[in-house]
Amino acid sequence: xxxxxxxxxxxxxxxxxHTDTDAHTDTDxxxxxxxxPGKAPRLTIRPARQARxxxxxxRWARRASGPVGVLLVWYVASVTGVLPENVLASPVDVVRxxxxxxxxxELPSAIAASGKRxxxxxxxxxxxxxxxxxxxxxxxxGEDVIDSSMGMFRAIPWVGLIPLFIVxxxxxxxxxxxxxxxxxxxxxxxxxxxxxxxxxxxxxxxARMLGLGRLGLIRYVILPSALPGAxxxxxxxxxxxxxxxxxxxxxxxxNGIGYLMSNAQQYFRTDVIVLxxxxxAVLGLICxxxxxxxxxxxxxxxxxxxxxxx
Numbered sequence: 001x002x003x004x005x006x007x008x009x010x011x012x013x014x015x016x017x018h019t020d021t022d023a024h025t026d027t028d029x030x031x032x033x034x035x036x037p038g039k040a041p042r043l044t045i046r047p048a049r050q051a052r053x054x055x056x057x058x059r060w061a062r063r064a065s066g067p068v069g070v071l072l073v074w075y076v077a078s079v080t081g082v083l084p085e086n087v088l089a090s091p092v093d094v095v096r097x098x099x100x101x102x103x104x105x106e107l108p109s110a111i112a113a114s115g116k117r118x119x120x121x122x123x124x125x126x127x128x129x130x131x132x133x134x135x136x137x138x139x140x141x142g143e144d145v146i147d148s149s150m151g152m153f154r155a156i157p158w159v160g161l162i163p164l165f166i167v168x169x170x171x172x173x174x175x176x177x178x179x180x181x182x183x184x185x186x187x188x189x190x191x192x193x194x195x196x197x198x199x200x201x202x203x204x205x206x207a208r209m210l211g212l213g214r215l216g217l218i219r220y221v222i223l224p225s226a227l228p229g230a231x232x233x234x235x236x237x238x239x240x241x242x243x244x245x246x247x248x249x250x251x252x253x254x255n256g257i258g259y260l261m262s263n264a265q266q267y268f269r270t271d272v273i274v275l276x277x278x279x280x281a282v283l284g285l286i287c288x289x290x291x292x293x294x295x296x297x298x299x300x301x302x303x304x305x306x307x308x309x310x
Contacts, residue, residue: 071091074088074090074091075090075091075092078090078091078092085270086268086270087270088270088274089270089271089274093271094271094274094275094278096271097271097272097275098275098278101260101272101275106260107260107275107279109255110255110256110257110259110260111257111279111283113255113256113257113259114245114249114256114257114258114283115283117173117176117177117180117245117248117249117256118180118241118242118245118283120177120180121176121177121178121179121180121181121183121184121241121244121245122180122181122184122237122238122241124177124181124184125180125181125182125183125184125185125188125237125241126184126188126237128181128185128189129184129185129186129188129189129192129233129237130188130192132146132150132185132189132193133188133189133190133192133193133196134192134196136150136189136193137192137193137195137196137197137222137226138196138218138222147193150186150189150190153186154186154190158179158182158183158186158244159179159244159247161179161182162175162179162247162248162251165178165179166251171251171252172252175248175251176245176248176249176251176253177248179244179245179247179248180241180244180245180248182244183237183240183241183243183244184237184240184241184244186240187233187236187237187240188230188233188234188236188237189233190233191229191230191232191233191234191236192226192229192230192233194229195225195226195227195228195229195230195233196222196223196225196226198225198226198229199221199222199225199226200225203221203225204217204221204222207220207221227298227299228295228299231291231294231295231298231299234291235288235291235292238284238287238288238291239284239287239288242280242283242284242287245257245258245280246258246261246280249261249262250262257276257279257280258276260272260275260276261273261276261277264276
């Protein structure tokens with residue numbers, strides 16, 4: 001930004017206040033200050049020139065650059081022999097195995113079985129987490145009774161409860177679903193509870209002054225304030241559901257993605273193991289993408305920071 005001062009003839013020049021930032025000449029405007037005898041200074045501002053923009057890479061391409069780079073490094077390491085096949089199969093072998101398992105129907109059947117377990121466990125865990133979070137967040141008695149207990153149980157590794165679940169529920173579908181539900185409950189509960197308790201007290205007081213009753217206050221003020229935290233908890237819960245399913249399907253499973261992994265482990269089939277892990281990752285990515293779209297739709301009223309730069 002350049003600032004220039006002009007004075008009338010015969011007057012002493014003012015102190016030098018000229019500054020020049022050449023690095024920003026494309027975006028900064030040029031300001032001129034003129035003074036005349038007996039008149040107030042006049043400020044003249046020229047409109048800034050638009051900055052020259054280079055080629056911009058689309059965001060989807062930048063997001064894909066990381067996974068694509070990993071695949072390229074993996075492929076080059078496998079082709080050159082740096083990564084032996086007995087340690088990790090090449091991506092070409094993994095894709096070939098995915099095609100074979102898809103054609104014979106084994107992979108779609110495994111995805112359907114695992115998806116059913118994950119969906120059932122998620123629904124059960126979400127109902128439990130929402131009920132507990134509402135009771136603890138809206139009522140002081142509920143907080144005293146529930147929150148401390150949830151904090152205590154959270155410290156217990158839920159994977160370590162698999163033997164106890166087998167004793168309680170047997171070795172069929174119930175312990176698998178229960179493990180997924182348990183893994184989903186904690187992130188949803190703490191994020192919903194935190195969202196409820198982080199509601200602006202001044203906004204609540206203003207709503208009370210406008211005549212909103214308790215139900216109206218919960219519906220129109222507290223729950224919308226808790227929605228961002230609930231959606232964050234939803235993202236964590238969905239990823240935890242697939243993580244819990246990895247462990248759950250190692251317990252006497254006769255179908256599912258974990259069953260394919262367990263069989264591949266016995267025969268040292270790293271291509272099938274990597275394929276199953278990739279399927280888990282893709283399913284988790286799809287769920288995360290759905291939650292992101294849901295967040296944009298439900299939180300369209302909320303102004304948020306989207307990051308600086310291109």
